[in-house]
């Protein structure tokens with residue numbers, strides 16, 4: 001706060017002469033000006049220092065961003081010592097000694113998986129391989145789904161059985177006739193129409209292990225990770241023969257090539273190439289069958305559809321009226337239904353619904369009965385459930401919320 005005149009401690013006695021007062025004030029003014037000058041210099045220095053730090057901060061931020069953006073490689077820590085960490089890169093097995101920051105060091109131990117950048121600096125610690133596998137792969141020894149649980153889809157099911165079941169159960173017939181069994185089956189169609197169910201049912205029928213992986217889980221930002229998971233997937237399948245490998249959302253790794261050449265796209269390409277080469281290596285008759293599924297058939301790279309790969313394309317559409325009626329019957333098997341429930345009418349009234357939608361309607365109808373304290377589910381409950389599910393969602397497709 002600026003001093004007021006009253007506060008100022010004057011540099012002269014009250015009885016000083018006028019000239020003495022002027023001299024004293026002048027002297028005080030000189031001192032203040034000098035101090036002012038010094039403080040201005042200090043302020044300038046501080047500003048310059050501040051600018052320097054700002055620039056450094058920007059540089060570090062930029063560096064940080066670059067580190068995160070540039071392609072990262074996966075390595076395993078071999079040893080930690082005073083000079084840093086000895087890491088071994090996956091893929092080329094090259095060892096390198098690299099510095100690690102104190103913060104990262106606390107998080108590392110020999111055997112830890114890490115992401116390293118182009119100059120082999122450790123950027124972050126990764127989850128352990130087993131954790132990644134467990135997260136992205138679903139292995140079911142004997143899925144609890146039978147053909148009788150699938151409504152409609154007669155032609156589709158027949159084709160899946162012919163391409164997957166027949167080579168597993170009766171491989172000799174292909175030898176006798178002298179043809180290779182079709183290698184991969186690609187199921188395509190809208191969500192919630194029973195693609196996963198069909199794959200599970202055929203695995204159950206053939207006593208095969210069902211191994212599911214979602215294409216989106218194969219898209220990784222680390223170089224070589226996706227391809228490694230594909231190799232692991234097929235290794236797990238070999239370990240569990242006979243097996244049905246189900247790759248859902250295959251479009252995530254097998255979309256048409258884009259023009260952009262970002263490292264992310266290149267990594268997706270590498271993952272797809274690995275998948276294709278695994279499939280090509282499967283042409284010999286084996287006890288492993290591959291089924292893939294997509295909701296985005298239009299997006300697929302044609303390379304995946306070449307003969308010997310996914311050469312059986314099976315469209316799995318929304319069920320028709322008959323199909324819906326069958327699906328209503330399947331999902332109400334265990335329900336206590338009132339005499340007025342008529343599935344033919346319900347099937348007629350639920351045009352455009354997927355199998356997953358029909359299942360959701362059944363569950364919701366049961367909820368209406370429970371809320372009403374009844375133990376029987378009525379036709380009105382089904383109609384209310386359908387209204388609720390179609391109006392609740394802005395989009396009429398309820399499968400995403402309730403499947």
Ligand SMILES: Nc1ncnc2c1ncn2[C@@H]1O[C@H](COP(=O)(O)OP(=O)(O)OP(=O)(O)O)[C@@H](O)[C@H]1O
Pocket residue numbers: 149150151152153190191192193194195196197198248293294295319327330354355356357359403
């Ligand atoms: N045809 C069907 N018959 C009986 N139930 C069905 C049918 N289609 C779907 N469902 C029901 O919907 C659920 C979801 O179906 P499923 O996971 O097989 O669909 P999907 O086509 O694989 O879907 P997405 O493309 O979203 O993965 C099933 O668990 C089942 O309860």
